[in-house]
Amino acid sequence: xxxxxxxxxxxxxxxxxxxxxxxxxxxxxxxxxxxxxxxxxxxxxxxxxxxxxxxxxxxxxxxxxxxxxxxxxxxxxxxxxxxxxxxxxxxxxxxxxxxxxxxxxxxxxxxxxxxxxxxxxxxxxxxxxxxxxxxxxxxxxxxxxxxxxxxxxxxxxxxxxxxxxxxxxxxxxxxxxxxxxxxxxxxxxxxxxxxxxxxxxxxxxxxxxxxxxxxxxxxxxxxxxxxxxxxxxxxxxxxxxxxxxxxxxxxxxxxxxxxxxxxxxxxxxxxxxxxxxxxxxxxxxxxxxxxxxxxxxxxxxxxxxxxxxxxxxxxxxxxxxxxxxxxxxxxxxxxxxxxxxxxxxxxxxxxxxxxxxxxxxxxxxxxxxxxx
Amino acid sequence: xxxxxxxxxxxxxxxxxxxxxxxxxxxxxxxxxxxxxxxxxxxxxxxxxxxxxxxxxxxxxxxxxxxxxxxxxxxxxxxxxxxxxxxxxxxxxxxxxxxxxxxxxxxxxxxxxxxxxxxxxxxxxxxxxxxxxxxxxxxxxxxxxxxxxxxxxxxxxxxxxxxxxxxxxxxxxxxxxxxxxxxxxxxxxxxxxxxxxxxxxxxxxxxxxxxxxxxxxxxxxxxxxxxxxxxxxxxxxxxxxxxxxxxxxxxxxxxxxxxxxxxxxxxxxxxxxxxxxxxxxxxxxxxxxxxxxxxxxxxxxxxxxxxx
Numbered sequence: 130x131x132x133x134x135x136x137x138x139x140x141x142x143x144x145x146x147x148x149x150x151x152x153x154x155x156x157x158x159x160x161x162x163x164x165x166x167x168x169x170x171x172x173x174x175x176x177x178x179x180x181x182x183x184x185x186x187x188x189x190x191x192x193x194x195x196x197x198x199x200x201x202x203x204x205x206x207x208x209x210x211x212x213x214x215x216x217x218x219x220x221x222x223x224x225x226x227x228x229x230x231x232x233x234x235x236x237x238x239x240x241x242x243x244x245x246x247x248x249x250x251x252x253x254x255x256x257x258x259x260x261x262x263x264x265x266x267x268x269x270x271x272x273x274x275x276x277x278x279x280x281x282x283x284x285x286x287x288x289x290x291x292x293x294x295x296x297x298x299x300x301x302x303x304x305x306x307x308x309x310x311x312x313x314x315x316x317x318x319x320x321x322x323x324x325x326x327x328x329x330x331x332x333x334x335x336x337x338x339x340x341x342x343x344x345x346x347x348x349x350x351x352x353x354x355x356x357x358x359x360x361x362x363x364x365x366x367x368x369x370x371x372x373x374x375x376x377x378x379x380x381x382x383x384x385x386x387x388x389x390x391x392x393x394x395x396x397x398x399x400x401x402x403x404x405x406x407x408x409x410x411x412x413x414x415x416x417x418x419x420x421x422x423x424x425x426x427x428x429x430x431x432x433x434x435x436x437x438x439x440x441x442x443x444x445x446x447x448x449x450x451x452x453x454x455x456x457x458x459x460x461x462x463x464x465x466x467x468x469x470x471x472x473x474x475x476x477x478x479x480x481x482x483x484x485x486x487x488x489x490x491x492x493x494x495x496x497x498x499x500x501x
Numbered sequence: 502x503x504x505x506x507x508x509x510x511x512x513x514x515x516x517x518x519x520x521x522x523x524x525x526x527x528x529x530x531x532x533x534x535x536x537x538x539x540x541x542x543x544x545x546x547x548x549x550x551x552x553x554x555x556x557x558x559x560x561x562x563x564x565x566x567x568x569x570x571x572x573x574x575x576x577x578x579x580x581x582x583x584x585x586x587x588x589x590x591x592x593x594x595x596x597x598x599x600x601x602x603x604x605x606x607x608x609x610x611x612x613x614x615x616x617x618x619x620x621x622x623x624x625x626x627x628x629x630x631x632x633x634x635x636x637x638x639x640x641x642x643x644x645x646x647x648x649x650x651x652x653x654x655x656x657x658x659x660x661x662x663x664x665x666x667x668x669x670x671x672x673x674x675x676x677x678x679x680x681x682x683x684x685x686x687x688x689x690x691x692x693x694x695x696x697x698x699x700x701x702x703x704x705x706x707x708x709x710x711x712x713x714x715x716x717x718x719x720x721x722x723x724x725x726x727x728x729x730x731x732x733x734x735x736x737x738x739x740x741x742x743x744x745x746x747x748x749x750x751x752x753x754x755x756x757x758x759x760x761x762x763x764x765x766x767x768x769x770x771x772x773x774x775x776x777x778x779x780x781x782x783x784x785x786x787x788x789x790x791x792x793x794x795x796x797x798x799x800x801x802x803x804x805x806x807x808x809x
Contacts, residue, residue: 229598288794292545292598293735297781300728304778311774429602468613475607479589482600486592 151496158494159436166484167434170477177472183463195458196451204341208412209424210450211342212237214349215404216428217435217442218356219277219397223291224437225360226393227373232280232295233401234425235302236273240402241409242306244269245416246314248328258332265328266406273402274395276302281394285387291394303421310417324417334411345407350443352400357439359396369393401425427453430478449474511640511767518644519759520752521651522717526551527751527758528654529709530733531740532661533702535747537583538737539665540698541678541691541804542590545601547706548730549608550582554710556616559721563624568715571624572650575711576704582608583703587696597806605730619721627716648716650708654748657705661744674698678802706730728781735784739791741800757783 175185196206219233247268251261280298284291309315309325316326334344360366372379372389379386408420431449435441456470489495530547537544554575562571586604590597630652633645665671677684677694684691709729714721736754740746761776792798 229596229602231602283789286794287789288792289788290738292602293731294785294788296728296731297735297785300781301778301785304774304781308772308774308778312771426606430606433599466614466617468610468617471606471610472614473610475603475610478603479585479600479607482595482603483589483592485596486594488594 155494155496158488158491161494162484162487163434163436163481165487166481167477169484170473170480173480174473174476177476183465187463188459191459191462192452192455195455200341202451202454205454206447206451207340207342207346208450209453210447211345211349212404212408212424213428213431213446213450214346214353214442215400215407216425217431217446218353218439219273219401219404219425220429220432221435221437221439221442222356222360222397222400223277223281223390223393224432225366225373226369226390227376228281228284228390228394229292230277230280230295230394230397231292231429232277232297232299232302232425233397233404233428234421234423235295235299236276236398236401237405237408237425238299238306238420239276239302239405240269240273240398241405241413241420242309242325242416243272244402244406245325245328245409246309248332249314249326252326252329252332261328261332262334262410265410266403269402269406269409270399271402273398273400273405275398277398277401278391278395280398281391284394285390299425306416306420307418316415319415322417324415327415328410330414332410333414334407343407343411345404345411348403348407349446352403353439353443356396356400360439365389365392401428427474430474430481433478434481509767512763514640514644515763515766516756516759518646519763520756521647522755523758524751524755525648525651525654525712525716526709526729527733527736527754528651528658528748529712530706530730531736531747531751532654532657532744533579533583533705533709534733534737535702535740535742535744536661536674536705537695537699537702538805539678539742539802540674540695541681541802542587542597542695542699543601543734543806544583544586544604544699544702545598545731545734546582546586546604546608547601547702547733548726548728549605549612550579550703550706551710551713551730552726553582553608553612554579554707555714555725556612556619556710556721557707558711559624559714560615560619562711562715563619563622566625568625568627571715572627572708572711575707577707579703579705579707579710580700581703583700583706584696586703587699590699591692591696613723616721616723620723623720624715626719627712629716648712650712650716654751658744658748665744675802678804681804706733727777732780732784735788738798739784739787741798742802743800754780754783 178185178188195202197203216233216237219236220230223230244265247264248261251264276298277295280291280295283289283294311323314325315323336343337347360369368384369389371382372384372386376386404424405420409416413420427449431442431446435445452470452473456467459465459469460467530551534544534547557578558571558575561574562568582604586600589595589600627648627650629646629648631642631646633642636642665675673689673694677689677691681691684694713725718725732754736750737747740750757779760779761773764776765773
């Protein structure tokens, strides 16, 4: 696979500047084509706005202002980027094994819910914050890992398509949460919106000093870097990529394909569960229906835009977080429905996938002497 | 106890009526998906097509006053989504599953975008056919109010089943699905056959969406679809790509989907969310029971990416 070869490439020092430039030119394909796809999606969306009698210039200036224009909008953007990094990792890690997992939303919701439930007895017993948060963290991450791990196990041991299974599991996860939140675990102190008992102000995770963003963002970035190292610099990552490239070759090499698949899925689910933990511990303070805010689905787009590269996920998540953050401003100032952002995201996704066809076809990015 | 009170018999009766009502969108989407998959391609985007069809059908029915015009509009909009999917998948190196996910998000996004003004107004409903005139029980009468789209769907299933077996077109679609090389050798354009199959499949899915917004539940809202488009994909696998079995599977899914509301109608509201999850659990268990990693499934088109 071209991807594997490219990512394994250590910049060659021996060949001198010319070779490094040549290598850079060839690998720039992976940046230039997605950017080109984004520009095309932006142009098509402009036409769409134009046809509706709206001003594209105003849309994009509001997008900039609402997402990245001011300190406050940056704050808003980064708060949204934090769960997106983690839900995108939930797509990207199994993708290296050739699995398309789209159930991050369910792992996030269920992880958040079990974390909130785990906090209830501890909060009632008056445990200190580090104990409450520690228990929540472990529960959320473990729930997420098991939930997506099941998808991986079903895939390997029963041959069930992981894309369909993960999305079904998502619906089931949200139903499980609603079942308990509206029933046995409903907090009687909150009559308006069915929720679990709040974890309490004292137990909430604070903001990173000076940034105005909760700790989920730096943690997400660290996890992304760690997973990049895991996938690109360890034998586990190598084995995973071989499995993704060709399952039969991996089996012939004696690689434990089943274990690799289940482990990668569990890691992916743990990321989504972690996102759920931060949604409860830093933002919502309790589990309720607003946890299913679509971060899992936007995360799919983030992962595809980042070409399933854990490090590239960070800037892409911030970019899409910015678009989501600007949604409110666009809605108010241009009188457009809140689904506008969703249309733009969907369009970006479609155009991006169409651009996949360009890889290896543009002569500029080819190695010297490669005349196809 | 008065004469019209039928007590807990209401549950199976409500489930029967519910199965017919709830199964119709499943039936249409699964027939659309069946056609597409028979040609060797999978369209996961039918969920988006269904939601957009529901919106378009409702909007056109409201604006024109004719629900049948709405059904037609929903089908045509479904065609567009199917055609887009078919066009894109033709390009080399493009993954049909990923495109399906993208189309799912794009279709629902567009539907929510254009559907905003139609959430409040009341569009005319599709009329239903009363078959319960022989009974004096109002419950039985209302259970036998059946929408004509249901019969159209059943007819379509039979016609598709017959056509796959007995017509030239059916053979071409099946051949393209089983071996692209064979179809090429026979001089047929694989891309064209798949494009047409996906487009027509999109039409069916759109009609299924129109049933949701124009008959049952009968109003356009953003939470209208609960994953029917996606479950249909699993349903087709369960039905082994046989249109007649799709009908049976759709009825089964309809009954599972009707379980929650049926229990609610006799006063059991406990665990409403649990029963609402029944179709998803059923889908998952059916897939666990019916798929095996050791052998390929009987009737599976050879070119299909999910069974490879």
